[in-house]
Amino acid sequence: MTDHDGTRNPDRYPDYDVMSKQFSPSWNEVTRKVVHARLAVPREPRFFNQGEWDTLQAVCARIMPQPATGAIIPLPAYVDAKITEKHEDGYRYASLPHQGEAWQRGLAALDQEAADSHGARYHLLTPEQQDALLQRMQDGKLDCSAWQGMPCKLFFEHRVIADITHAYYAHPIAWNEIGFGGPASPRGYVRMGLNRRDPWEAAEAHPGKEAHARRENKRVG
């Protein structure tokens, strides 16, 4: 019943921290403001009630597992913020309700499915049981009455996956993990060709050269 059993894969871009560039020519003022606001997202739910929040936290931890220790991307908070702050997608499948209602209905349905198959709410299941239910949702195989006709597959693809993974990869921790250069205005980039790296990009650790990459990444700024 652990919430977090993921690994951060810290070794590909050792010690790279995109935030170390925030006062460099790669970040303009408005970018700093935007990213700082993102890091300061309220951690308590504003839209969801406590029950929904329990379930949402468990879902986020399975969709994007994170390490038990160290800095965490507060995914449930971003899902809540998207609804609270009315950041819409610009389209809605005719068979899906609006985002807030879709989430409430989907989380309630997931709890109902968990109760039906395991006799407990979703967040109390084992990670394997949780994954299995998500897999059935992705496959379009959940249809208890709590879905109220909402297609679980569409909910999975357009709410669960989209809202959680977009929040994850909009976060500097994720940029570090994948070695993404991050914000780049006004400096931009100069070295465009294959295997070329600007000194303000993440250095990848090649076998036997990890210390070199670590040193380079300390200098990124």
Next chain:
Amino acid sequence: MPMRQYSEDEAVDFLVIGTGAGGAPLIAGLAEGGFSVVGFDAGPWFRPLEEFASDEQEQNKLYWTDTRVVDGANPMVMGGKNSGKAVGGSTVHFAMVSLRFRPDWFKSRTTLGYGADWPLDWREMWDYYTKAEQALKISGPVVYPWGPKRPRYPYRAHELNSAAELLGRGAEAMGIRWTPTPLATVSAPRGDSPPCVYRGYCRFGCSTNAKQSALVAFVPRAVKAGAEIRDLAMVGRIEVDSSGRATGVHYIREGKWRFQRAHNVIVAGYAVETPRLLLASATDRYRDGLANSSGLVGKNLMTQSNQAVFGTMQQEVRWNKGPPSLSLTEHWNYDDRKDFSGGYCWMAQGPLPVEWVTVQTGSRGLWGQKLIDEMEKYNHQVGLKMVGEMLPDERNTVTLDDEVDQYGLRVARVTYSWGDNDKALIQHALSQMQTSLEAVSATDIFRQENDTNHLGGTARMGNDRRNSVVNADCRSWDIPNLWVCDGSVFPTVGGVNPSLTITAIAMRTVDRIKQMAKRGEL
């Protein structure tokens, strides 16, 4: 920059709804021609240097994110790359790819046997393409490999990034031509625009003003010539008097409904908002909406297939550097030995992390640790993405839904299904792009089967009022002082990005209006 403002009681010569690839050249050109012009946009007037972040999520503010309901067999993803809600429209975040149509496409029904003919002659369009390329100072190759002769591009081509170079290697291995992409971002200084710094966030707004969007290239010209740009002004209805002429528009600004009088109204809201407004302006006399005696307003909606093939390279590619589509091949636009109609091109790719995770989850269904592990290969990915011609079909529509938006206006319902020809074209492109990636030794190759982008249709132009909404001058058949000038007038979408064609048509319309005014034909 000081801006002239017009009073609501004074009828302006031209009221243009929308300030994107179609609207902005009209506003600038008509104002420079001495007309009084007000350009309306539902979105804000951004100052990129102060207000654009290098951030995918923040820059969602450039999109039209008000709800549209989507259905059909292949519901269209709206709100992102196929929309814009800002002065400058979707050119504020477009990928700047500026291509000419293949000449035959203007008569695809007659010469190629599919789609519908345009009422425009390609030779005249060739001149307007040249004018549009000059107005936008397109950076492009010295010799463009396809189509009739054209002048040199005004600015030199951009340096290739590694993703673009890999496209070239793949194309050469296949024995087909390729070229650096003609792009609307400057490769050397132009006025207040510095050269592109290869920051790579082009599709989320250019924060340095290197991009020659409508906001940068046309809006300042328009204001200087005496036009007013009225931002954050959502037009809800076009008013038509008892004699059957448009008299102005009802619009909401700062929470209050207002009315602006005008002698002429030009709708340039793109293929969803344009028919939505025409349909919503229905009166007792025009029960099916304005300019709709043909019944074609909102019909023949088209998009372009935007499938892709991706793979992993052993080398570091770092595809996020530079404009996303620095090279292309449009070989299959000029090869008619295919078992389907229409054409397509493909381009190098450089998605940023949020877009990239959308591809990984949408195409491969990944989540959990598997997704995290795949995403870690980000700097080694390479990809090719098509822009493919989808055929017009009356069953693909924009209609009014019963749901209303924040202004109290009925939202658009966008209904779309791919036809057999569309599917055949997509499969052909996917297999060719896969061959190209295999030729550069990419591994773990996978296909993104479900993506579309640009829009067209829904108010098509033609020579016959029975089967078109506007004539070649973008003037509606039914209401002589009501015009439509944007991507919705396209009878077919062709197999290249549409923005340069929209701009060229708008520049032609300006010339036509000036000629008609001189002859007293307005």
